[in-house]
Amino acid sequence: TAIVITEQPVSVSVPVGYSFVLRCRAQGCTSLQYQWFCQYQSDCRLIPGATNQDLPITAEQTQLYTCRVNDLHRNAVFSNWVKVEVHQCVARGLPPRLWRGEPVIILNPSEQRVEVGQPLQLQCAAMGVPAPSYQWYRNGNLLEQQKRKKLWITHTKVSDSGTYLCCASNSHGEHWTDAVDVHIGGGEVILPPAEHLQLFHLVFVLATGKIALLVGNNRYQHHPNLMAPVRDVFELSRLLEHLGFQVVSLLD
Numbered sequence: 001t002a003i004v005i006t007e008q009p010v011s012v013s014v015p016v017g018y019s020f021v022l023r024c025r026a027q028g029c030t031s032l033q034y035q036w037f038c039q040y041q042s043d044c045r046l047i048p049g050a051t052n053q054d055l056p057i058t059a060e061q062t063q064l065y066t067c068r069v070n071d072l073h074r075n076a077v078f079s080n081w082v083k084v085e086v087h088q089c090v091a092r093g094l095p096p097r098l099w100r101g102e103p104v105i106i107l108n109p110s111e112q113r114v115e116v117g118q119p120l121q122l123q124c125a126a127m128g129v130p131a132p133s134y135q136w137y138r139n140g141n142l143l144e145q146q147k148r149k150k151l152w153i154t155h156t157k158v159s160d161s162g163t164y165l166c167c168a169s170n171s172h173g174e175h176w177t178d179a180v181d182v183h184i185g186g187g188e189v190i191l192p193p194a195e196h197l198q199l200f201h202l203v204f205v206l207a208t209g210k211i212a213l214l215v216g217n218n219r220y221q222h223h224p225n226l227m228a229p230v231r232d233v234f235e236l237s238r239l240l241e242h243l244g245f246q247v248v249s250l251l252d
Contacts, residue, residue, distance in 0.1 A: 003028040003069055003077045011131040013085040014059045015095065020129060022055040024067040024079050032069050039064040039081075059086040087127060094127070101129030102172035109164060113183045114156050120184070122151040124177045126168035133169055138162045140234050156184045165234065176249065179238060212236075212245045 007025035014020065026032055036050035040063045047055070055065070062085050070076035087106060095104045107125035114120050126132045136146035139162040143151070153160055165179040216233035237247045 003032065003071055003075055005069065005077060005079055008080045009055075009065065009067060009082045010129075011082040011084070012101075012129045013125075013127045013131040014087070014129065015090040015127060016059055016086050016088050018059045020057055020059070022057060022065055022067075022082065022084075024053055024055075024069070026069040026077070028069075028071045028075070030072040032071055035068045035070075037066050037068065039066075057084065059084060062086045083131065085131060087125070090127070100172055101170070103128040103132040103168040103170055103175040105168060105175050105177050108178040109151075109166065109180045111180045111182070116158060116185050117155050120151070120153040120156045120160060120182065122164055122166075122180070122182070123149060124166045124168070125149055126175060128168065128170045128172070130170050134166055135169070136164060136166045137234070138164050140232075158185050160184050163234075163238070174251070179234065210245055212240045212247045214240075214247060214249045216249070216251050 003026055005024065005026045007023060009022040009024050012020060022036070024034065024036075026034075034051055034053055036047045036055045037044060038047055039045075040061065055067070062083070064081050064083055066081045067079040068076055069079070090106055094106060103126045105124065105126050107123065109122040109124050112120060112122065122136070124134070126134075134147055134149055136143045136151045138160075149166075151164065151166070161182055161184040163179050163181050166177045168175050168177070214233045214236050233249050233251065237249050240247050
């Protein structure tokens, strides 16, 4: 006799004025009725007339939404709460005209200089439908605990110095922020490894155009995964950009 929600609504991150639909689907032993609710700050209210499985929305402000489903026996269940994050200030041309919901970076982190023991905060943001998930990297290495828009380190160490970037991804693809340098300590200069300098000179000699396409493949069907394609693409991107190339980086 239970009501089972078969399709939960999903969170989105969109520009102001963007139109989309939240969906909820359920199954039960009798006919079902739907009612949507929204919450802004601490105010939760019923949405008048929102009694269909689909809820059309034109984004105005960031809010939470849920759908109540009930049957003729007065049984009722609620869907998951989902967040509709609305970005009020988005650069012209974003999202692209033929946007299908893939992540679009709208805020890149900025370079930081922090004394040892002081907190470090890096921030990024991306639009996407569904809302993107985030993963931060330092020097091409995945940071297991840093999976939010804001990277936060309470007490920094010299070893936290390096080059940081974040990957925003959803079911439609992924997009990377700009890479930024973080300096921890007394202003020491961080030099790249010797092999990176050699690669820089090699690329300089061989470069004949101004657009570079880099493809890093990790998931092979008949071959073990490689060790560091993400780091390799990232390092090559930085070197080519220093040479004035427009770089397009793809993974898998």
